[in-house]
Amino acid sequence: MAHPFFWPGKYYFYPIGNTSAVCLTRDLPPEEHADILILGCGDPRHILYTIFSEPAKAAPRQLDFTCVDFEPGVLARNALLLSLIADEVPVTTIWNIFYHMYLDPASHLALISQCKKLVDLSENMDAWRASPYGQYLRFSTEFTLVEMRRHWSLYIAMPQLPSRRQKAIRDAFTQVFKGRGNSKTTPMTSARSAGPLIFRAWDSGGTQALNYWKTGTTFFQAKDIAGAKLLNPTFAYCLTGEGCGVHYGSDPLTTFHYAALYGNAKVSVSASDMVRVAKEQFSDWCAAFKAVISIPSTAPRVRFFLAEVTAACRALRAFGTTGTLNIGIPVAQFRTQLLHLARQEYVEDHAPTSFNVIETSNLIDHIGLLNVLIAALPLLHSTLWSVLYTESLLFHGLDATKEFADLLYADIGTVGLLLNICPVDYLAGYTTRSNTHELLLHKLISNKDTNQMKQSQFHQVTTWRSPTSCDSIVTLHDARPQSPPQLEPRQLGTLLFDIYHALFEQEDSTTFWRENQQNMLRAVASANMIHYMREGFVLFLKLVRERLRVPHEQWLEVMDRFMDLELTDVTMPMNTVNRNDLQAQLYRQGVYSVTHYRFGSVTRAGRFRDWDVVPPVVRIVLSIPREKITNFESILEETHTGTPLINCDVLGIMTHNIFAAIHVAYGRAIASGSKRSPRVLFEEDPEGRNGTMPLVASWIMPSFLLIDLEPPEQLNVRMCVRSTMATTQLHAKMGLHLDIFSASLMDEEHVHVLPEQPIPQRDIESPPGPAISPNSTLRAQIGRQGRAFVELDEQCELVSALMARIDLEDSDVIREFSAGAMPVVEQVSPCLMRLTIGGRSQDVVFPFPVIGSQNRLRLARKSRYIEVVVPPSGPFLKPDGMKLNPYPVIGSGKALSPWSVHCLALDTLPVLDLAGSQLDGWLNPHVGSMLSTRERSMRKKQKSDALLFVKDSLHSIFVRAAGIQGGRSQRVFALRDEVTNNCDTVLFISDIRYDLHCHTMVCDGYVLPLTPDLLSEIVSFFGELVYGPDMVNVRVFAGEMEAWKQLIPAFVERCRTWEHVDTCEYLKKQEVPLTLEMEKDPLCSCGRGQDVGGLEKVKEWRRLAPYVTRLALSPLFAVSYLESVGRDxxxxxxxxxxxxxxxxxxxxxxxxxxxxxxxxxxxxxxxxxxxxxxxx
Structure with a gap:
């Protein structure tokens, strides 16, 4: 994996998820089949909730889940759970088996019986596929099945273990329970699952969590607790073996939703009430899964993949691009098993290797955002709907709300253009997923916490999409760019070096102290939390080149500039000892070869004296005696150091070179091959960390370092702790160099040197064909558009302009242009400019939203081309761009969906009870939290802003519909223009519902667009509403009515259960909305009169049912990490x-x-x- 190696300290097993379940199809239209990749999948809560959230009234779609995790205990439990549901085991028994650490005899018997059944059916891949579960439960590799079967066998065998081992397991659990009981902190993970009611759930959620760690169950009755005394074996086996590795924060209730429980409560809510509601939700999810697998044509596929996530991604990508099933990389650290995809699954059944949904859980916290993007983006399908989700829980700075913006080590918009991926809320300027409860909690803890070293959490979920997909007109006309943008090689090389510098500058202690003066305690405490090394950066370079499709000669210019800066930089002293690691990785990955790799030759002496050929890069295999590891671990325990970073290096009298990309496993390296062509066989220690064999580490390095700079007899090969501010206490015990083990290069017992070949690469050529899809129906009357060009600013940090060149081809246009005709250009949509000459026009598409009002034209009359130059519009605070249509509905054919508003299955959402206790105490603050500090200031100064006005109107609708302002609940709202007093839009709110997984509320309602034709049809009975007591006039201000006409189609599309028809007005006009004009309908007619059960419940509304369209209104929340964007x-x-x-x-x-x-x-x-x- 392309991540620094941490020495494993206390390993934590996460059998239960630590965040509430979300729907993974929330950004797909109902027509789109879902190929979903879940990286770091954890428990199957997202799978079950996604299936539960599928709209019952919509046509079923195919769901395919590939679930990647490196913990076999997690995957074994997941398959066990899904098989129990399939076999219709009572839900209470399934709950006990999956969530309780101690079981009653009946549940224990059911668990063992089910495991025996699974073991019998899983002798090999073919046997499993022929089993009753084989249709919907699959395995990506044979190794995955073998490991999961091994765990099921362990579960069966545990009750028959010798009493000594059983006692050891039980004692381990007792010790962990005792430690959790002695903790002075109050668990709050399940309270977070109450969203806007987090503070109401705080006490009971904490009580329940403490009870769980006291009893090992969710029971509160003494009789039930007394009956559950059998240790659940599914909690006793994990990656590190037998015992109790369960994380102390594990809480079964965290994965469910509690906003409705607390929001609708009329009396105080107890911990047992939370358990009851969690079990009800679990029962609903199980029923949905059982129902969908009972119909073969709609049965989802859940595919388990046991591997470290970046290794799994590399394997999937390799098969997708080359068809190879085995790329020769280990499944994870401490394992020598090579990744080998199952032929039955990927060759015969065509399992997906690219995905339109990729969920990455909170991998950001474990491997860093850039590593997540490097691994996941090559697997993200190029379709319009494709979406990537990232999530983080931890923060290490002073302000968690702003930390996300720093995770890319470069400007978000610039990286968005490099990689063709961007956070949706960065461009839109709002989000329909609320994290305002997280902001309040963070502020509360920050104010109370004077100890900077305290580890806090801040839950941040981010949705990423291609930036050009935000343009409704471009997508509806099938005109997205086919070719990526270009950058000037020198500028690109400079930008890449600046990212490199930002990633590694704090390796130097002087820089570390300077950059962390305001946050020193936390910085030192997290100094070992380093996610990047040279191999990872090289993979980033590789990704950039592939995404931009930079041809060979241009890439050489880019890398020459990068290497010039890297070699002459004097601000990072530690870079000099890491430089050869960088250069070796560049060569191995086929990214770039420095001069001496291309033309140099290595002396055949020392360890190379008998070799036929000495390649530029070799692999070192170092065997570290077990006693050295035992001694090192005792030092770590004595000094309470935790999980330090481990490097390997080669140290001489005159030279020192560090290599971070190491792989380790317990076992024995056995020399093989010949002196001329050495090889190594590996015998793995079956006991792993608990065994007696050595630890074997391997890494690549330049061969010339072993012979050409000083005699090989002077060189030592070492494994050592990386020196950071968090490891200073180790020096007294381990010495200045923090050696774990050191051996002479010439020591053939402990050191093996093997030839290493570069990874085969396919060359990249400039994109052939047109820059825009040939299927585009946009205007193209002037000529041919070339690839867009990105111009960076003078610092090579921010994008200053985007340029698109139009080569003139139309003879009339060429004649007029040559005669001096001046082109006219205007912005049509966020990414689209329209160029006009002499009555003919050309639509020019950019790869990012732009500020069209600041356009410039470069005219080449002799060469017959025009360059349109515009600045990018990102983030949302800049003019134009997405402000032209902040609520886009994008589409391909009949599949339409909002871009920045997540979809909902309204009928699955619980309804707000208006009789709930102290409703105004939480609902009004929650809806009111839409506004940022900037927007509140604008409101005070009475500044005009359409998004601010829409938020105010939404707030008014919510609080009046709930009856917490203005007296009784009022459910009919007329949007009335402040200037003209005209109204052409009426909203009917049938219910207010809890949007549980996005921690907010939605108004389930209907919209009635009042056109003159419609009014003539309904005039006889519509007047009763207009002049009745139930209608509320919502005043809308300058620009707001146009915004509503853009927003309403998005609110309609997000909840539709019907299909667009062939005669759909959207499809004919290729535009959504249809109009922004008053007294005209912005909606198509496809959804009119459909799914109107909620409207028909109200007698006075029934006659309007044929004319309304269902919609789901929700708050539009500010984006916490964006409000202070700018460059220092x-x-x-x-x-x-x-x-x-x-x-x-x-x-x-x-x-x-x-x-x-x-x-x-x-x-x-x-x-x-x-x-x-x-x-x-």
């Missing part, structure tokens, strides 16, 4: 060396944009900058 001027860098000044930067006097640290750098850059400077 103190972070400017020299254009040549990337330094920060000596002591200050100087600005070029010509263009007043480019900065230099010294006259020397300015003179060095002048030959290149001269033409650019004069062109400004």
């Amino acid at each position: 001027p103190t972070l400017h860098k020299c254009s040549v060396c990337r330094g920060k000044g000596k002591p200050k930067l100087m600005t070029c006097k010509g263009c007043q944009r480019v900065r230099y640290c010294s006259t020397t750098c300015q003179k060095k850059d002048w030959p290149r900058h001269k033409a650019q400077c004069k062109a400004k």
Whole structure:
């Protein structure tokens, strides 16, 4: 895996999820089949809730889940649970088996019986596929099945273990329970699952969690607790073996939803009430799963994949691109089993290797956001609907609300253009998923917590999509760019170096102290939480090149610039000892070869004396005696160091080189092959960490370092602790270099040196064909559009402009243009500019929303082309861009769906009880929390802003419908223009519902667009509503009515259970909404009069049923990480060396944009900058 190796300390087993369940199809239209990849899947709560959330009235779609986890105990439990549901075991028994650590005899017997059945059916892959479960439960690898079967066998065998082992297991659980009981902290994980009612759930949720860790069950009755004394074996076996590794924060109730329980409560809610509601939800989920698998044509597939997530992603990608089932990489650290995809699954049954939904759980916390993107993006399908979800729980800085923006180590918009992926809320400026309860909790804890080292949580969920998919017109016209944008090689190389610098600059202690002065205690405490190493960065470079499709010659220019900056940089002293790691990884991954790799030759001496050929890169295999590991672990325990980072290095008298990309496993390396072509066989220790064999580590390095710089007899090969601020206490015990083990390079007993070949690569060529899809129905009357070009600013950090070139082809246009005709350009939609010359027009598509009002044209009349230059519009605070249509509905054919508003199956959502206790105490603050500090300031200053006005109107609708403002509940709302007093939109709210998984509320309602034709039909009875006491006039202000006409189609599409028909007005016009004009209908007619049961419940509304369309209104929340976006001027860098000044930067006097640290750098850059400077 492309992640630094941490020495495993106390291993925690997560048999139960630590966040509430979410629907994984929430951003897909109902027509779209779902191929879903869940990385770090944990328990199957998301699978069950997704199936439960499928709209019952919509046509069923195929669901395919690939569930990746490196913990076999998790996957074994998941398959066990789903098989129990399929076999219709009583839900109470299933609950006990899956969630209780101690079981009653009947549940224990059912568990053992089910495991025996699973073992009997899982002798091999073919036997399993022929079993009753084989239709819907699958395995990506034979190894996965073998390991899961091994765990089922362990569960069966545990009751028959010798009494000594049984006592040891029981004592381990007792010790963990005692430690949890002595804790002074109050568990609050299940309270978070109450969303906006988090503080009401705090006490009872904590009580229940403490009871769980006291009894091992969710029981509260003494009789039930007394009857559950048999240890549940599914909690006793995990990756580290036998015992109790269950995480102390595990709580069965966390995975369910409690907003409705607390919001509708008329009396106080107890912990047992939470258990009751959780069991009811679990029963509903089980019933939905059983129902869907009972029909073969609609049965979902749940595929288990046991592997470390980045390794699994590499295997899936390799098969998808080359068809290879075995790419020769281990499944995970401490394992030597190589990943080998099952032929039956991937060749014969065509299991998906690209996905339109990728859920990454909270992998950001464990491997870093960039590593998540590197692993997942190549597997994300290029379809319009494809979506990536990331999630984090931990934060390490002072302000969790802003930390997300720093996780990419570069500007979000710039990275979005490099990788063609961007957070939806970054562009939209709002989100329909609430985390305002997290903000309140974070503020409360921050104010109370004076100890900076306290580890806190802040739950942040982010939805990522292709930025061009935000443009409704572009998608409906099938006109998304087929070719990625281009960047000038020097600028791209500079940007990539700056990302490299940001990733690794804190390896130097001086930089670490300088950058963390305001947060030193937390910084030191998390100093070992380092997610990036040189191999990971090289894979990032590889991804960038592939996404941008940079051809070979241009990529050489990019990397030459990068290497020039890297080699001359003096601000990162530790980079010098890591440089050869970087260069070796560049060569191995086929990203770039430095000069001596291409033309140098290595002396055949030392360990190479008998080799036929010495390749540029070799693999070192180091055997560390078990006693050295035992001694090291005792030091860690004595010093309470935890999980330090481990490096391997080669140290001589004159040289020192560190290598971070190491793989380890317990076992014995046995020399094989010959002196001319050495190889190693590996005998794995079956007892692993608890065994007696050595620890074997391997890594790649440049071969010349072992012979050409100093005699090999002077070199030592070592495994050592990486020195950080969190490991200073180890020096007294381990010495200055923190050696775990060191051996001479010439020690053939402990050190093996093997030839290593680079990974085969396919060359990348410039994209052939048109830049825009040939199926596009946009205007193309002038000529041919080329690839867009990205221009970075003078710092090579932010995108300053996007340029699209139109080569003129139409003869009339060429004649008029050559005669001096001036083109006219206007912005049509977020990513679309329209160029017009002499009555002919061309739609120009950009790969990102743009600020069309700031356009520039470059005219080449002799060469017959026009360049349209526009700045990017991101984030949302900038003008134009998505402000032209902030609530897009995107589509392909009849499949339409909102881009930035998640979809809902309304009938599965619980209804708000207006008689609930203290409703105004939580609902009004929750809906009111839509506004950011900036928007509240704008409101006070009476500034005009359409999104602010829409939020105010939504707030008014919610509180009046709930009856917490204005007296009784009122359910009919007329949107009335403040200036004209005209009204052409009426909303009927039948219910307010809990949007449980997004922690917010929705108004389940109907919209009646009042056109003159419609009014003539309903005038006889509509007047009763207009002049009746139930209608509320909602005043809408400047620009707001147009915003509502854009928003209403999104609110309709998110909850539809019907299909668009061939005569759909959207499809004919290829535009949503149909109009922004008053007294005209923005909606198509497909949903009119459909699914109107809620409306017909009200007698006075029934006659309007044929004319209304169902919709789901929800709050539009501010984006917490965006409100203070901007660049600190103190972070400017020299254009040549990337330094920060000596002591200050100087600005070029010509263009007043480019900065230099010294006259020397300015003179060095002048030959290149001269033409650019004069062109400004």
